[in-house]
Each structure stands twice: as structure tokens, then as C-alpha cells.
Amino acid sequence: MPRASNGTAPTLDEVARLAGVSRATASRAINGGNRVSADALAAVQAAVSTLGYTPNPAARSLVTRRTGSVALVVPEPDERVFSDPFFVHTLRGVNRVLVARDLQLVLxxxxxxxxxxxxxxxxxGRHVDGAxxxxxxxxxxxxxxxxxxxLPSVFVGRPLTSADKVAYVDTDNVAGGRAATELLVERGCTRIANLAGPSDMAAGHDRLAGWRGxxxxxGLPDDLVEHGDFTEAGGEDAARRLLARDAGFDGLVVASDLMAAGALRVLADAGRRVPEDVAVVGYDDLGIPERTTPALTTVRNPIAEMAEHAARLLLEQVDGQRAGSAIRVIFPPSLIRRASA
Incomplete structure (x- = not known):
């Protein structure tokens, strides 16, 4: 680390003296630049660069009332968080924005x-600036x-309750479920089943609504539904229950690619060929479809872009630009055609 003239680490007082400003002005310039002229800000930045000054994090937090960290809150079991690509892409998207602002992600x-x-x-306890x-x-x-x-907060995915009170970023899951189903209708399928997600989550609810619509x-029946939990094992269990109820379906819409991967194994074990006997469409497109047999047709869920946008919205709240704003941003889904349909 560069040293000041007395051989110790440079101090804020020395930055102020070199910049020709008061200590208070130097502090404000370093901690956001509020109420500091352009000339003074430039002088302080030059002094910081010359001396190699690094702000004390504890002192800086007292001035800014910021912790320099943001929480990503995931109300799920840890074994699911570390095995589902949905969360990997979410973490990457959020962290990409925070790193650019020199902020720490707390999971x-x-x-x-x-x-x-x-x-x-x-x-x-205000250990983070937002969630x-x-x-x-x-x-x-x-x-x-x-x-x-x-606490400043943004949700990735529409909350099922009190959605009008919070900012959120989501994809149009109803449109995605509808597009997946319409593809099978166009293919000529007449008995189209659904392996739905959890009914207590907006994504599960909305994708099922798109299928029904x-x-x-x-003019086709919508009675063949089994629910899963967005996991591979949940897809296997739901597919077995579906086959036990009615094995005559020729199309299958699945609420997530992980569930679809499990369902494909169950269909293969039952001797049902995909897509010859049953055409299958998943949801997410987060790396799973390329590894299934056959490759999975799916609806792309733009989670990385959604996570990045949510992080930017949160930082706007933290910076006071959107305080209390219940803004919502909806990303369009897109159909990705592969061999399973």
C-alpha cells in the first residue's frame, strides 16, 4: 500500500490537505459526492489516487449508513438451492450487478x-442494505x-399475495404455458397432460393457467394434471401418478426442465417413445434440455436477465431513486424447439 509522508498509511486528513479542501468535504466526496462541487470532487479523487488512500469500511458505514452488502433470500432447502440450475443462474445474475458496484452478496x-x-x-438488524x-x-x-x-426489497417472481406492495421482476408464465401447449395442439396432440409446479408459487399457478387456457x-379436455415440486424426483413421482391414472395421453407439458428430465425417464421405463408416442415440452432452458434424451423442447425462462434487472432495481431503491416503488417488470418467454416435440 502506498504510504503518506510520515511512512504510515495515508489518512483522510492528508487527502483533504492535498486536495485543498476541508476534511468534511473530502469525506463527502469519497462517500458518494453529495453536496460537493465538481472541482472539489475531482481534486479529492486525484488526491486519493496519488496517496493510494483506502477508506475505512467501519468509518464509511457511519457516514453513509450503508453496509456495502445485499442479501439474496431463498426460502428453500439448501440441497435444492445447490442442485437446481435456476438458483445458479440467479446467483450469477445478481452477483454480476453487485460486483460492478463493489458490493458483497450475502446468501x-x-x-x-x-x-x-x-x-x-x-x-x-440492518446487516444488509436490501434484499x-x-x-x-x-x-x-x-x-x-x-x-x-x-427494508429495500425486490422479488424475482410475482408474489401470490400482496403483489401490489412490492417491486418484482418476472416472466409471463401464463404466456409461456400457453405457448408450450399450443405447440402440442399444432402438432396434432389431442390428449395433453400437465405436470404442474407447486400451487403455492406463482410460477406453478400461472404456467398451469396458460396450459388450461x-x-x-x-376445445380439448384439461383434466390430466399432477403436481410436482420443480425437482427431478418430483417430476418422476408426478409422471408415475399420471401414468397410473391415464396412460393414453399423447402430449405432456411440464412446469420445469428438471421435472421433465425425471418424466422422460419414467416414460422410457414405461415403453412410451418420445416424441413418437408422447411429445414433451418443458420450461426454463437452463442447461438441462441439451442433456436429456431426446433433447427437450422447452420454454426459455430468462432468469439471468431477470436477476440482473432485480439487482439494478434494488440498488435504485437503496440509492433513494425508487423509494417505496412497487414497480414490476415482465420479461417475455420464448419457445425453444428441440427433438422432444
Missing amino acids: LIARPGEEERRMLRYLS IVVSHHRNDRLVEQLADLS ALRAA
Whole structure:
């Protein structure tokens, strides 16, 4: 580290003297530039560069009331967080934005119960400047809890309750479910089943609604539904239940690619050829479809772009540009055609 004239690490007072400004002005210039003229800001920045001055994080937080960190809140079991590509892409997208602002990402994994209470105590202690919430469920009540804390927050995915009170970024899951189903209708499928996601999550609810809407518009029945949990094992279980109910379906719409991967194995074990006997469409396109047999037709969920946008919205709140704003941004889905349909 560069040293000041006395051989020690440079201080704020020395930065102020070299810049020809007061200590208070130097501090404001270093901590955001509020109420500092352009000339003074340039002089302080030049002095910082010349001396190699590094602000003390503790002192800086007292001035800015910032921690320099943002929480990514995931109310899911940790084994799912570290095995589902949805969360990998979310982490990358959020962190890409934070790194550019020299901010730290704090991952908070909390299932209902004591873990959730501990997480809320951490957030209420203002150890982070804001929170991005992903993969939330109806009973989490995170919208209301974060509102009570007055903590800047953005949700990735529409909350099923109190969505008008919070900023969120989502994709049009109804349109995605409809597009997947319409593809199978155009293919000539007449008995199209659905392996739906959890009914307590907006993505599961909306993708199922898109499937129903497309079938009713085509005059086809919409009674073949089994629910899973967006995991591969959940897709296997739901596919087995579906085959036990009615093995005569010729099309299958699945709420996630992980569930679809599990369903493809069950169909193969049952002697059902894909796409000859059953055409299959998944949802997400986060690296799974290229590894299935056959390659999976799917609806692209632009999660990396959504996560980045959510991070930018949160930083705007933290910076006071969108305080209390319940803005929502909806990304369009897109159909990716491969061999399974």
C-alpha cells in the first residue's frame, strides 16, 4: 500500500490537505459526492489516487449508513438451492450487478420455522442494505415481513399475495404455458397432460393457467394434471401418478426442465417413445434440455436477465431513486424447439 509522508498509511486528513479542501468535504466526496462541487470532487479523487488512500469500511458505514452488502433470500432447502440450475443462474445474475458496484452478496437460505426467524432477525438488524427474494411461497409472508422492516426489497417472481406492495421482476408464465401447449395442439396432440409446479408459487399457478387456457381455446379436455415440486424426483413421482391414472395421453407439458428430465425417464421405463408416442415440452432452458434424451423442447425462462434487472432495481431503491416503488417488470418467454416435440 502506498504510504503518506510520515511512512504510515495515508489518512483522510492528508487527502483533504492535498486536495485543498476541508476534511468534511473530502469525506463527502469519497462517500458518494453529495453536496460537493465538481472541482472539489475531482481534486479529492486525484488526491486519493496519488496517496493510494483506502477508506475505512467501519468509518464509511457511519457516514453513509450503508453496509456495502445485499442479501439474496431463498426460502428453500439448501440441497435444492445447490442442485437446481435456476438458483445458479440467479446467483450469477445478481452477483454480476453487485460486483460492478463493489458490493458483497450475502446468501440467506431459510426454511419456515427457526431458520426463517433467524433470517428475519438478521435482516432487521440492518446487516444488509436490501434484499432480493427468489423462489418464495404463499405462506412465507415475506412481502409483509420485509415491508414491516422498511427494508429495500425486490422479488424475482410475482408474489401470490400482496403483489401490489412490492417491486418484482418476472416472466409471463401464463404466456409461456400457453405457448408450450399450443405447440402440442399444432402438432396434432389431442390428449395433453400437465405436470404442474407447486400451487403455492406463482410460477406453478400461472404456467398451469396458460396450459388450461390453450386447451380450452382448442376445445380439448384439461383434466390430466399432477403436481410436482420443480425437482427431478418430483417430476418422476408426478409422471408415475399420471401414468397410473391415464396412460393414453399423447402430449405432456411440464412446469420445469428438471421435472421433465425425471418424466422422460419414467416414460422410457414405461415403453412410451418420445416424441413418437408422447411429445414433451418443458420450461426454463437452463442447461438441462441439451442433456436429456431426446433433447427437450422447452420454454426459455430468462432468469439471468431477470436477476440482473432485480439487482439494478434494488440498488435504485437503496440509492433513494425508487423509494417505496412497487414497480414490476415482465420479461417475455420464448419457445425453444428441440427433438422432444
